[in-house]
Amino acid sequence: MSRQKDLVLDILTGSRGHLTAAQVFERAKEHIPNISLGTVYRNLGELHGDGMIGRFVLSDGSSVYDWSPDPHGHLICPVCGKIEDIGDPCLMDDLRRIAGGSLISAEIVAEHVCSDCLSEVNKA
Amino acid sequence: MSRQKDLVLDILTGSRGHLTAAQVFERAKEHIPNISLGTVYRNLGELHGDGMIGRFVLSDGSSVYDWSPDPHGHLICPVCGKIEDIGDPCLMDDLRRIAGGSLISAEIVAEHVCSDCLSEVNKA
DNA sequence: CCTCAAATCAGTAATCATTCCTAATAACTA
């Protein structure tokens, strides 16, 4: 595990975050100023391939890397962009049942206005 | 509704298919040889915005357009590429319940080896 | 400590899906 790969992993797991490659790149530059975006992509891809981090795709086609490799759904607020995990396991359980038990990957991504943004609207 | 937009819609609904923009473009050229890819994209986007067709994103980031606008999950076979609809409504019902009833969009995409490809493997 | 081979890197060029732009065409309205 190189210094760069270790840093990329730390940025994700240390923040328990959901970050795009560009966001990981920005934070990584604070520690290794001349790290390259290609290195961030390669290491994120390897970490995901090794099952150490999660990954899902937004409706605009860009990827988000997830500190947790355990499959779970995500709720995204289109107003503020916040990403919340879906802790309830019933979705993944049902998906496994429907697929016949042999899931290779599973992505559940839903948009809904989060409670914070909803109360902002109701104030007005 | 222009001739081009009507054709794009017919290609999707007539085949009850799950097609990428490039696949729609290929089929569209059989009827309007000089139709442009940009036109296909624009009309697919408008049809989706108007709620006439569905749309979801593959793990490689490319979009698939769905003849059915009703939200439902999809199972994709990584061997043959076949895309199957998930008819069981419990996934979407649970998702709505978890999100608090106000879903703006929902994508459920899972990979699993389909029964056809599985029996191919078992033969060998 | 030194050497060499393998892994990894930084930087950049290339790719690919998608969007944007513009001048031309088609469709509608009065």
Place this chain on the structure above:
DNA sequence: TAGTTATTAGGAATGATTACTGATTTGAGG
């Protein structure tokens, strides 16, 4: 029919991601 508006074809631009290349780092064996 004339004028106005919507839509098109074609190509250029964009943005995320991947591929390539020569340089740098690393780590095992001597």
